[in-house]
Amino acid sequence: MADLFRLMALEFKIRDFLRPRKDIVKEVGLKDGLHVLDYGCGPGGYVSAVAELTGKIYALDISPVAIKMVKEIVVKKHLPNVVTILSDCSTGLSDDSVDVVLLYDTFHDLADQMAVLEELHRVLKPDGILSFNDHHMEENEIMSKMTDEGLFGLLRKGKRTYSFLKCKTF
Numbered sequence: 001m002a003d004l005f006r007l008m009a010l011e012f013k014i015r016d017f018l019r020p021r022k023d024i025v026k027e028v029g030l031k032d033g034l035h036v037l038d039y040g041c042g043p044g045g046y047v048s049a050v051a052e053l054t055g056k057i058y059a060l061d062i063s064p065v066a067i068k069m070v071k072e073i074v075v076k077k078h079l080p081n082v083v084t085i086l087s088d089c090s091t092g093l094s095d096d097s098v099d100v101v102l103l104y105d106t107f108h109d110l111a112d113q114m115a116v117l118e119e120l121h122r123v124l125k126p127d128g129i130l131s132f133n134d135h136h137m138e139e140n141e142i143m144s145k146m147t148d149e150g151l152f153g154l155l156r157k158g159k160r161t162y163s164f165l166k167c168k169t170f
Contacts, residue, residue, distance in 0.1 A: 025102070027158035028131045030054050034099040037091060037123065039116070040106030041084075044070040050102070051079040058093065060085040089115050093123045101130045104161075108136040113145065121151040121166055129155065130164040 025046060030036065030053040038046050041059035047070055050057045059070045059082055067084045074082045085091060089112065101120050110116050120130060130152055132142065142162060146152050152164035 024104075024133070024160050025049055025053070025131075027161045028100055028102070028129060028163065030100065035097060036100045036102065037093070037098045037120075038102045038104075039091075039120065040103065040110075041070055042066050042106070044073045046102060046104065047073055047082055048077055048079070051077075051082050054081070054100075056081045056083065058083050058085055058091065058098070060087055060091060062086070062088040089119055091119060091123050095122055096125045096128075098123045099125055099128055101128070103130060104133045105135060107132070107134045107145070114149065117146075117149065117151055124166040126166060126168070128166045130166070132162045132164060133160055 030050060032053070033055040035056045035058070036050050036054050037058045037060060038050060039060050041047060041061045042063075043066055044059060047057060047059050059067075061067055061070070061084075064086060067086045070082070070084050073079070074084075101124060103120065107113060107116075124130065130146075132146060134142065137145075143154065146162070146164055147154060150167055153167050155163040155165045157163075
């Protein structure tokens with residue numbers, strides 16, 4: 001399993017070289033001082049790009065190998081504002097504590113998509129943004145999954161990502 005993950009990580013490094021992650025996160029409008037959760041961070045493709053632009057980044061993944069790889073990036077690049085979280089759903093973060101959630105290319109693979117969306121809704125600040133991209137899903141499926149339960153509403157569709165606002169719940 002670890003070898004397969006490392007092979008996938010190599011594939012991601014090639015992808016990241018050809019399409020830099022900075023170009024993708026530019027659509028979100030990240031700025032210094034924001035707290036960002038990279039949910040399903042994988043081998044850390046977004047970690048460096050985001051850590052340079054924000055106050056704090058939480059890198060969460062279900063895979064211990066992914067978390068180990070992110071920790072290696074943190075040490076190698078001296079990124080003191082990165083915190084890793086090993087989990088399959090719960091972030092362990094406080095309510096309304098995150099400005100932006102990155103949910104990139106992982107949603108299609110989640111065991112309990114609704115539980116994850118509820119957790120992301122809980123940790124996002126009232127004006128928080130959920131930045132979404134999943135090339136395994138069609139646009140109508142993305143819109144349905146993200147908005148039908150009333151947790152998130154579409155803010156804008158970018159070239160590579162969708163930005164959703166946290167909706168109020170009663």
